[in-house]
Amino acid sequence: MGKKRRREEEKRSIHPRNKYSGNPPDFSLLASLYPSFQPYVFYSPNGKPRIDWKDFNATRELTRVLLLHDHSITWWIPDGQLCPTVPNRSNYIHWIEDLLSSDIIPREDGVVKGFDIGTGANCIYPLLGASLLGWSFVGTDVTDVALEWAERNVKNNPQISELIEIRKVDFEEKLTDEIENNGESCMNMNGNTTSSLAESCSDESKTYHGPPILLGVVKAGEKFDFCMCNPPFFETMEESGLNPNTSCGGTPAEMVCPGGEQAFISRIIQDSVQLKQSFRWYTSMVGKKSSLKSLIAKLREVGVTVVKTTEFVQGQTCRWGIAWSFVPPTKKIISSHVASKNVFTFMLEGIQRQFSAFHVLQSVESFFQASGASCKSNAALFHVDWFTLFEFHFDDLNFRITVFEQIPGTLLVRGSLKPGESSLPGLLSSIFQQLEDALRKKFIPEKVSTHISTQIKHNL
């Protein structure tokens, strides 16, 4: 990879507020300051300090010294437990920070309260969130080793320990319920997947049968600003492609769950439907793009008000973040027709749920075809931050219509002249008005349409 490309990759992979953005860990400096790190550092022929990323002891020691040096956190995990990379994990924290400070949903003041699903022995998110941003956390887990070490990691940091509660997911009772209601569960009492049970669950491979995640763990009346989760991504250890004893560690209890991430996050979605606004934002990491797409489809079905996604590039791997909310979005009253000389836009709000951006695009196409124009549609692929982009060209006028899906039920329709074109803006404006009328008529129930246009009138 060329230098320029590598720099671009690095830029893409790290959040601008991340401590390590433009300032990667200096192994040489760390080795000189922390003698215990020294044995893991070697120098490549060009004199660059390196560590062996396949050596669990090296990655664990790096995490330990980074947390100590840059965050004043005292930290440790036992052999084989999942070892987090500090810069990567910080990206997720900063993304949540962005969500909380955006005005997508109304902001709230006060100490931010987070809920870390499956905090692990490493307890990385609460430790980072509390030390970087002063957030308070409930961190949950199911395994004894995770709970014991998460507690230790909190207690060893008295400067933030008041901010973090480690909560055991009490699933013995629930397990009994599950057995009564659903037959067998796929987890044993220590949160490990037992192979015979896992096999017996394979028929319902995408259904989660494990311990509770949010419902039954969140206490009555509790409110959180967000939940976050680095879920067990895989259905089997083979799928994870990881040897539990190498590199960044990861035991089956940490990496695997029957049905994989799809089942695990689907349960979070199910729980969120019950808990609704007990959380302002529900979020999770997602490991596969295919899961991301079907999770977004599920979210549409359950009627969330907002969905956001992001991409986390982590070395060779790419992960996604998904966030949703049931809090009504901050209403942005946008003038029905914002027109510059060459760009025309309007919002379609309150679209009936059975219609997607794709249906709107098809109608745009039919609208132009009906008037004899020749057009070519191009459904481009799904993008970061969940807007779906479709383009098509109205050849004679060299006009492009783009339909952006902003949040479920709200689309932005944008029409623009191709760069360098100076066609007849008056004509375009009139065509665009007719298009808006046709789309409103087709996709927006009359009541909503009247309500929105009244609001627009009052706010102009």
Ligand SMILES: C[S@@+](CC[C@H](N)C(=O)[O-])C[C@H]1O[C@@H](n2cnc3c(N)ncnc32)[C@H](O)[C@@H]1O
């Ligand atoms: C991939 S690890 C993530 C650990 C840590 N958060 C990190 O990012 O490195 C997933 C964790 O979820 C835990 N877990 C599995 N099922 C759970 C449940 N129902 N509730 C809470 N934690 C669970 C596992 O024990 C494991 O520690």
